[in-house]
Amino acid sequence: xxxxxxxxxxxxxxxxxxxxxxxxxxxxxxxxxxxxxxxxxxxxxxxxxxxxxxxxxxxxxxxxxxxxxxxxxxxxxxxxxxxxxxxxxxxxxxxxxxxxxxxxxxxxxxxxxxxxxxxxxxxxxxxxxxxxxxxxxxxxxxxxxxxxxxxxxxxxxxxxxxxxxxxxxxxxxxxxxxxxxxxxxxxxxxxxxxxxxxxxxxxxxxxxxxxxxxxxxxxxxxxxxxxxxxxxxxxxxxxxxxxxxxxxxxxxxxxxxxxxxxxxxxxxxxxxxxxxxxxxxxxxxxxxxxxxxxxxxxxxxxxxxxxxxxxxxxxxxxxxxxxxxxxxxxxxxxxxxxxxxxxxxxxxxxxxxxxxxxxxxxxxxxxxxxxxxxxxxxxxxxxxxxxxxxxxxxxxxxxxxxxxxxxxxxxxxxxxxxxxxxxxxxxxxxxxxx
Ligand code: CO
Numbered sequence: 001x002x003x004x005x006x007x008x009x010x011x012x013x014x015x016x017x018x019x020x021x022x023x024x025x026x027x028x029x030x031x032x033x034x035x036x037x038x039x040x041x042x043x044x045x046x047x048x049x050x051x052x053x054x055x056x057x058x059x060x061x062x063x064x065x066x067x068x069x070x071x072x073x074x075x076x077x078x079x080x081x082x083x084x085x086x087x088x089x090x091x092x093x094x095x096x097x098x099x100x101x102x103x104x105x106x107x108x109x110x111x112x113x114x115x116x117x118x119x120x121x122x123x124x125x126x127x128x129x130x131x132x133x134x135x136x137x138x139x140x141x142x143x144x145x146x147x148x149x150x151x152x153x154x155x156x157x158x159x160x161x162x163x164x165x166x167x168x169x170x171x172x173x174x175x176x177x178x179x180x181x182x183x184x185x186x187x188x189x190x191x192x193x194x195x196x197x198x199x200x201x202x203x204x205x206x207x208x209x210x211x212x213x214x215x216x217x218x219x220x221x222x223x224x225x226x227x228x229x230x231x232x233x234x235x236x237x238x239x240x241x242x243x244x245x246x247x248x249x250x251x252x253x254x255x256x257x258x259x260x261x262x263x264x265x266x267x268x269x270x271x272x273x274x275x276x277x278x279x280x281x282x283x284x285x286x287x288x289x290x291x292x293x294x295x296x297x298x299x300x301x302x303x304x305x306x307x308x309x310x311x312x313x314x315x316x317x318x319x320x321x322x323x324x325x326x327x328x329x330x331x332x333x334x335x336x337x338x339x340x341x342x343x344x345x346x347x348x349x350x351x352x353x354x355x356x357x358x359x360x361x362x363x364x365x366x367x368x369x370x371x372x373x374x375x376x377x378x379x380x381x382x383x384x385x386x387x388x389x390x391x392x393x394x395x396x397x398x399x400x401x402x403x404x405x406x407x408x409x410x411x412x413x414x415x416x417x418x419x420x421x422x423x424x425x426x427x428x429x430x431x432x433x434x
Contacts, residue, residue, distance in 0.1 A: 009220060013121035015080040016121075017121060018228060019057045025232065031049050034049065040278050042282040043062065058252050061249055063248060064241050073249050076267065080258050081223060085102060086200070094176075096176055098172070105258065106258030110163035112398035113206075116206060117207065120137075138189075146169055146172070147172060212405050220401070221401075224302070224390075227302035227390060268381065296423050297423070298347065298423055302415075306396060307323055307393055322360040328391070328410060331373075332363040351417050391408070392404060
């Protein structure tokens with residue numbers, strides 16, 4: 001299971017690649033791609049997916065018997081991770097060294113990006129005879145490094161270092177004589193002429209492979225590709241047609257969580273709502289039908305959580321400390337940066353209890369603000385019972401993160417049980433769970 005996760009991470013150096021790779025997996029499983037610019041005609045009992053901006057994807061299955069359609073059982077994870085975006089005028093040359101002009105995408109731990117081989121990946125807009133097309137590139141081989149300053153020149157380096165992204169984080173990518181390498185390599189990889197590159201969205205990434213060791217896994221981008229992979233696996237595995245009602249499983253992979261989700265393809269966009277609306281129309285549901293279904297529907301927002309740090313246990317709330325390999329983490333926040341509330345915790349807790357998957361409950365120390373995620377943002381667009389969960393990990397937003405080796409499988413089991421569960425609203429706050 002973890003090797004399959006590492007393969008998924010390797011194939012997903014950027015959000016564009018995560019979506020493209022996920023689309024390939026869905027196609028191999030018989031799913032049909034839909035396009036937002038076309039009308040949708042959906043057949044019963046079939047799988048579909050739709051992509052927006054090449055970086056967000058929503059997949060779903062239609063019920064075998066639409067007359068007995070159950071509710072939407074949805075998961076959401078994010079495919080982007082903190083990185084350095086390469087600026088349009090990328091190359092900086094001082095006559096000796098060639099560097100890349102970059103800016104931060106999201107909030108990474110800068111120290112972890114230094115002194116390690118980095119590569120470049122992203123999308124390229126290419127001129128063709130009719131207009132333009134999109135290509136994906138992944139240079140794969142290391143082609144840049146962000147070198148530290150030697151301790152002899154920065155004696156204070158071990159006493160708390162502050163990184164200026166405009167100065168300290170510019171990667172070295174070759175000698176002066178290598179000028180022009182980036183566009184040339186991109187053109188070579190895509191088999192196009194350099195002058196046909198119209199625009200790019202390129203990022204640095206860590207190409208180091210994942211490893212499993214002594215009960216743990218370490219890999220780049222575990223936040224949030226571990227949740228993307230496990231929710232996708234559960235979505236594909238789940239048999240959602242076993243009862244007389246057939247659920248509509250929905251898998252969402254959103255871009256831009258690391259920068260607040262407020263984009264046309266992020267969790268704050270209309271993407272999920274638009275997709276549900278078009279699904280409903282294709283099945284002949286009225287808006288009221290759709291709203292009735294949503295009242296019995298459920299969204300699981302999946303994004304990794306902070307495990308107790310062995311050297312710094314003091315950062316965790318004593319009663320809400322979560323550990324790697326302890327099972328699925330349910331996240332709570334009084335200010336609703338996490339969506340979990342009594343109702344969603346009770347419903348999801350019951351599903352995990354029946355599936356035999358342990359859950360741990362996480363809340364930040366009351367004097368530490370903590371992070372944010374997808375669930376509460378998506379909820380303002382499509383409002384329904386939602387829970388925030390994740391797997392416990394160390395070093396979140398490092399270029400190389402660590403999590404529990406046994407948790408991957410537990411998350412797949414929990415989410416498979418979730419997709420197979422049937423929730424029916426009997427009133428506000430009362431539900432039948434089959
Ligand atoms: Co995350």
